[in-house]
Amino acid sequence: MRFSLNKIACLLGILVLFSSFDSENKFIKKVVVENKLHFDRNEVVAIRLKAYKCFSKIKDFSTVLVKDATGKLLVTQLIDTNLDGTPDELLFQATVPARSKVIYTLFTDKESNLKKPVSATTTYARFVPERIDDFAWENDRVAFRTYGPEAQRLTEAGRTDGTLSSGIDLWLKKVNYSIIDSWYAKNVVAPGYYHIEHGEGYDPYHVGSSRGTGGTGIWENDSLYISKNYIKYRIIATGPLRTIFELDYAPWSSYGVKETKRISLDLSSNFSKFENKISLTSKIPNYTLGITLHKEKGVVAINAKKGVFRHWEPIDDSFVGEGIVIDPSVVKTAMNHHSKAADQSQILVVTAPKNNTLTYYVGFAWTGSGQVQSVQDWDAMLEKQSQVIQNPLLVTIK
Known part of the structure; x- marks a missing residue:
């Protein structure tokens, strides 16, 4: 079977395009939250997005989701602390037993708006x-x-x-x-x-x-x-x-x-x-x-x-x-x-x-x-x- 140079270039372009979508969609980071105190804690955690170079790969922070160790999606909130139009912090509520570490997973999903849970309570x-x-x-x-x-x-x-x-x-x-x-x-x-x-x-x-x-x-x-x-x-x-x-x-x-x-x-x-x-x-x-x-x-x-x-x-x-x-x-x-x-x-x-x-x-x-x-x-x-x-x-x- 013969392929023309044009067809090969076209196929390579499609592969590159889909791989770029895939890398954006599969951005995954582990978030380790540690509680050094002697009592259980249920608190809002703020991740400063500009403090980590890895987040520069994310073009749209509204696509970011957070899940716990069981796979349950958590409520999140983006904060623009200086009102310049760009999110500065990503919030989620962490539950960490006394003197323990808990691992959460942060990832992007282009269908995040359909998957994000809605909080029953609010500030x-x-x-x-x-x-x-x-x-x-x-x-x-x-x-x-x-x-x-x-x-x-x-x-x-x-x-x-x-x-x-x-x-x-x-x-x-x-x-x-x-x-x-x-x-x-x-x-x-x-x-x-x-x-x-x-x-x-x-x-x-x-x-x-x-x-x-x-x-x-x-x-x-x-x-x-x-x-x-x-x-x-x-x-x-x-x-x-x-x-x-x-x-x-x-x-x-x-x-x-x-x-x-x-x-x-x-x-x-x-x-x-x-x-x-x-x-x-x-x-x-x-x-x-x-x-x-x-x-x-x-x-x-x-x-x-x-x-x-x-x-x-x-x-x-x-x-x-x-x-x-x-x-x-x-x-x-x-x-x-x-x-x-x-x-x-x-x-x-x-x-x-x-x-x-x-x-x-x-x-x-x-x-x-x-x-x-x-x-x-x-x-x-x-x-x-x-x-x-x-x-x-x-x-x-x-």
């Missing part, structure tokens, strides 16, 4: 114009909110329907599905709706001029100086595994402090991560975090050596635990501050930010959700969070 954040200009965020366990410039303007104009506060509010939820849209929509029809328990949880938490749980300030001359409401927001990502957004605050105090808070919340976590970038006109003495003590009916535990600060208080017929977890090396001092002034009794954590950046975790748990039953449960959760941030899961690509 979520949004600007809420129907409640003036709140900004709210949540996952399957907890929900938070804070307040914007129009709410500030209304208050400063003498209106009673505004809110002047840079504190962080807590919404107590007992369901694993998203409630932000529903509660706000029902609140429009029946004002005050989300302050009443209807079976999904409610918002009985008072912030006022306090720091709520995790708000910031400057502690100087036995007084706490604070910013006003956020002035701008940017949503970086919302999705099944992680929500990220930023809040900007106008310059405040005699030091000209200007803050941008990048806040993220992972699925299945009780803690929002705060990464505060601080610019200023002169060096600030005591950048401070706070947790309101309300009317001081709760109990406080301060452990500056571990960077763990806890409040456990009765609210209505249940209990709520609030907490801050931070790298102890940036803690200068901490105090259980008592005041006769409204909303000014607070746990105050005085810090020394490194390179004008402070990272810390703010969280809570409510007995009504069934996540905790006692202060001992909450202490255990805070202790685990402290160990987790000091010992992140180790990820190796092979």
Whole structure:
């Protein structure tokens, strides 16, 4: 049998074409996730795509899938952390037993959109114009909110329907599905709706001029100086595994402090991560975090050596635990501050930010959700969070 040179060249071209498709389709890497701690962990893992040369072969990251050792496909999420249009991180949720390694497989598949599993639960954040200009965020366990410039303007104009506060509010939820849209929509029809328990949880938490749980300030001359409401927001990502957004605050105090808070919340976590970038006109003495003590009916535990600060208080017929977890090396001092002034009794954590950046975790748990039953449960959760941030899961690509 004879083949012409043209036919041979054509066949070779077809083989090269299909081999290139095949190499793209069969991109496979093993992802080893190691847990060095003494307890099981179920956490979101972020693979930084630009940190590994092998990922430069992937032209379309939406084709990437992740499966566990049994072959089960996992929920994934791509994050564009700098909003330049190119994915920077690939997320998936890893389950790793104590002191163990688990191997996952990352691979490409041109039919990935048909095969990707859909998460039954999610993280979520949004600007809420129907409640003036709140900004709210949540996952399957907890929900938070804070307040914007129009709410500030209304208050400063003498209106009673505004809110002047840079504190962080807590919404107590007992369901694993998203409630932000529903509660706000029902609140429009029946004002005050989300302050009443209807079976999904409610918002009985008072912030006022306090720091709520995790708000910031400057502690100087036995007084706490604070910013006003956020002035701008940017949503970086919302999705099944992680929500990220930023809040900007106008310059405040005699030091000209200007803050941008990048806040993220992972699925299945009780803690929002705060990464505060601080610019200023002169060096600030005591950048401070706070947790309101309300009317001081709760109990406080301060452990500056571990960077763990806890409040456990009765609210209505249940209990709520609030907490801050931070790298102890940036803690200068901490105090259980008592005041006769409204909303000014607070746990105050005085810090020394490194390179004008402070990272810390703010969280809570409510007995009504069934996540905790006692202060001992909450202490255990805070202790685990402290160990987790000091010992992140180790990820190796092979």
